[in-house]
Structures are given as C-alpha cells and as structure tokens.
Amino acid sequence: MYLLGLGLVLSLLKYLEVGPVAAWSWWWVLSPFAITALWWAWADATGYTKRKAMEKMDQRKQDRINKHKEALGIQPRKPR
Structure with a gap:
C-alpha cells in the first residue's frame, strides 16, 4: 500500500514538474506501480x-x- 501511495506522489510530482522528480525518466516514476502489482500477485498466489x-x-x-x-x-x- 505504501508503494501505491509513493507511486501516486511521484506521478503527481512528475506531472506537475516539481523538484528533481521532473528530470527523472517516467520508467523510474512508474516503477512503484509495477512493484505494487507484483506484490499483490505474489500475495494472492501464495x-x-x-x-x-x-x-x-x-x-x-x-x-x-x-x-x-x-x-x-x-x-x-x-x-x-
């Protein structure tokens, strides 16, 4: 859940071009969403x-x- 919140904050910062996040690649900004999806898949599968x-x-x-x-x-x- 924390990763989902982090992903939302990073996406908002990237979209609004705030701070150093504006210079980051979208891959880095969206990676918490992918990790969250992997966590949920693992938690449900196990x-x-x-x-x-x-x-x-x-x-x-x-x-x-x-x-x-x-x-x-x-x-x-x-x-x-």
Missing part, C-alpha cells in the same frame, strides 16, 4: 492475503470470547 484475513478474524473471535469470560468473572486462559 495465500498471504487470505491467511492474514483469517488471523485477524481469529484474533477478533478470541478477544470477543475473552471479553465475555471476563464479564462472567471467569479468567480467560493464557495462550499456550
């Missing part, structure tokens, strides 16, 4: 994105269970 989403859902579920246990006065178990 299951990284899905795994992170599952970890987030599991953590939310465990937090919810612990909150309910504390409300009942039961000490939640510590992770093993």
Whole structure:
C-alpha cells in the first residue's frame, strides 16, 4: 500500500514538474506501480492475503470470547 501511495506522489510530482522528480525518466516514476502489482500477485498466489484475513478474524473471535469470560468473572486462559 505504501508503494501505491509513493507511486501516486511521484506521478503527481512528475506531472506537475516539481523538484528533481521532473528530470527523472517516467520508467523510474512508474516503477512503484509495477512493484505494487507484483506484490499483490505474489500475495494472492501464495495465500498471504487470505491467511492474514483469517488471523485477524481469529484474533477478533478470541478477544470477543475473552471479553465475555471476563464479564462472567471467569479468567480467560493464557495462550499456550
């Protein structure tokens, strides 16, 4: 996501011809977009994105269970 933001900023600076970016080749300015596309392709192909989403859902579920246990006065178990 950071690379996408960097690409947008560099593109804007190049288009408006601001600072040293105005002298750079368009290949250098647009390279963060290519790297971002490669990252997304790799993350989807390896299951990284899905795994992170599952970890987030599991953590939310465990937090919810612990909150309910504390409300009942039961000490939640510590992770093993």
